[in-house]
Amino acid sequence: MSAGRHTHAIIEASAVEQVADSLGAFCAEERLPHEAAWRLRVALDEIVANIVSYGKTGGLAALDVWFRRLGDVVEVTIEDDGPAFDPLARPAPDLGLPLEARTPGGLGIALVRALMDDVRYARTNRNVLTIRKHIDADPED
């Protein structure tokens, strides 16, 4: 098991790229297969973009992200100072609707759930979202 990685960001638009860069460095250190790396990247894009759009509380509200490898599982924990919000409590969008009835609402969190093996929300004095992805052997490696 490695020491992992941590990044701290102010909740503003640039946080999305900052977290993505940190994930990129973590994936390189851990030599994660491409499949796991892009799934984590899309999931984190959704999660951090959501925090930035709904989590603005003014001042110096921040978020922290911890990346850890636990054997063949990658665990990423995202904590933010935004207002209490459980993204998993939202009803899943109906993905079978025709074009005219489709809206982008709820798609991001639906993708996170589909791309990850496990997603959990907890409320402390912050929002705490934990995502896990099992690492399969990459046939290309």
Added chain:
Amino acid sequence: MQIQKTDRDGITIVAPAGRIDTTTSAAVEDALRQAVDAGARTLVVDLGQVDYISSAGLRVFLVLAKRMRDLQGRLILCGLGGPVRQVFQLAGFLPLFQVEPSQDAALSTLTHV
């Protein structure tokens, strides 16, 4: 982000390269909107050079599909690689679009009707 735009026999081909996510989706949206504003009614979007797409990118294609339908235009997506295709599939987006394997296949469906 690099976005290549080509016009060939009245068909507009837009080919973004890289990732389409929260940071880059506005550039893709602008390029597509400008093409349609300029009169493109037969549009091929080649995603062959796109590494992956997040819901911010899916939103761009949902808006584009609705607009092209309102304009009675034609929209074909092509070249969807592994991660891009998987995200379209997970979001239930594949049935909303005409999807062809390659730019050549897309062009041949448009020219052989």
